[in-house]
Amino acid sequence: MQIPTHMLAIEIIDGLLQATQRATPKPTGKQVLIKVSAAGVNRPDVMQRKGLYPPPVGASDIPGLEVSGTVIAIGECVNHLTVGDAVCALVTGGGYAHYCLANEDLCLPIPHKLSFIEAAGTPETFFTVWSNVFDRGHLAANEWLLVHGGSSGIGTTAIQLAKAFGAKVVITAGSDSKCQFCINLGADAAINYRNHDFVAAIKKLTDNHGIDVILDMVGGDYLPRNINCLAYDGRLLQIALQNGIKSDINLLSVMLKRLIITGSTLRARDDDFKIAIAQKLREQVWPLLAVGVVKPIIHATFTLTEAMQAHRLMESSQHIGKIILTT
Incomplete structure (x- = not known):
């Protein structure tokens, strides 16, 4: 042509x-x-x-x-x-x-x-999710993955890929309808962050085990809350900063729980x-x-x-x- x-x-x-x-x-x-x-x-x-x-x-x-x-x-x-x-x-x-x-x-x-x-x-979502959740986060079967923004393009991709490889998935979203959509898509649990404290909900959901891998697009004030959610040897993957670029954290928790905090852009x-x-x-x-x-x-x-x-x-x-x- x-x-x-x-x-x-x-x-x-x-x-x-x-x-x-x-x-x-x-x-x-x-x-x-x-x-x-x-x-x-x-x-x-x-x-x-x-x-x-x-x-x-x-x-x-x-x-x-x-x-x-x-x-x-x-x-x-x-x-x-x-x-x-x-x-x-x-x-x-x-x-x-x-x-x-x-x-x-x-x-x-x-x-x-x-x-x-x-x-x-x-391309954009699958490259991003694979690079972060699997290559950097080393998500394994039977581990817990928390996805903030579960109803986004990244979130809906992460839910499906994590479930396909045998992980357990909890997401946060801003409405009950979005939460229900994510459940229907395969998420094991969904938390409306407008109505519930996701840290408390996750501790109850996981019997205080915590989350093994977190995929976060929010940043800002979510960082200390993510640290509270993480299990021992947990991994936090920061891929966007919708709530801002700065946050205060308790580094002692990072040390005691042997956490990995990382981030990337593609x-x-x-x-x-x-x-x-x-x-x-x-x-x-x-x-x-x-x-x-x-x-x-x-x-x-x-x-x-x-x-x-x-x-x-x-x-x-x-x-x-x-x-x-x-x-």
């Missing part, structure tokens, strides 16, 4: 998302050019729009960290993808556009039975790091997606030119699972 010289893209202007025309990028080296069918919306996109999360050096200023679509051109060093392949991909930016560049090794085949819309909701990591995660997902998670043991939860779709509405929905926190843009 003939590739147009220019494409529709969404750019950030004064804190808003606006449609524009950009030159269609050309793949070089290990890059492929994807004709985007759908793109996932993520909180880092919202932060970038607000000027709080600038793209890494060399990355596109167009927001969008995950896409699905069809490969329509390849760089000179591409060796396992061909024109016409249907893929989903983790990218460092550029997803909110009709065409997007991706490293071929960060492209994954679309699992059997998944639509382009569903596939666009997998976007700025180099391709080799991300490729290693992609290989593990291909081997251990994509077969689960192919048979429906786990699945992306899609809350709503918007057209590309409705990207600002999609961001407003994400900021309202009224969604469950993923928000997707379609082209």
Whole structure:
């Protein structure tokens, strides 16, 4: 097919998302050019729009960290993808556009039975959950995982993956309906943090054993409460800071309980790091997606030119699972 010289893209202007025309990028080296069918919306996109999360050096200023679509051109060093392949991909930016560049090794085949819309909701959350919960957190079968924000895209992914690998899952969420959704999805317990003290509830739930691994997107005043929740040798994984970047903690508890407190971001990591995660997902998670043991939860779709509405929905926190843009 003939590739147009220019494409529709969404750019950030004064804190808003606006449609524009950009030159269609050309793949070089290990890059492929994807004709985007759908793109996932993520909180880092919202932060970038607000000027709080600038793209890494060399990355596109167009927001969008995950896409699905069809490969329509390849760089000179591409060796396992061909024109016409249907893929989903983790990218460092550029997803909110009709065409997007991706490293071929960060492209994954679309699992059997998944639509382009569903596939666009997998890379960012599945890469993040696997890297943190399993690679950094070493979650094992029969251990307790606590997920704050259980109804988010990250949360719904973490619930399903943890259960698929034999762990026990408790989540927190901000409404009874969100809690019930997470229970229906497989969580063993759900706590409405607006109505209940999650620390006390978890101690009762686990017979004072505590939580082995916590995946936290809140930060701030949640840190000392998370420490109180953790079991001996527990691991706290910090992946976002919605309640702020600072907190006071009792370091004696960290020492006595032999806790590990760690954190990470994904976007700025180099391709080799991300490729290693992609290989593990291909081997251990994509077969689960192919048979429906786990699945992306899609809350709503918007057209590309409705990207600002999609961001407003994400900021309202009224969604469950993923928000997707379609082209």
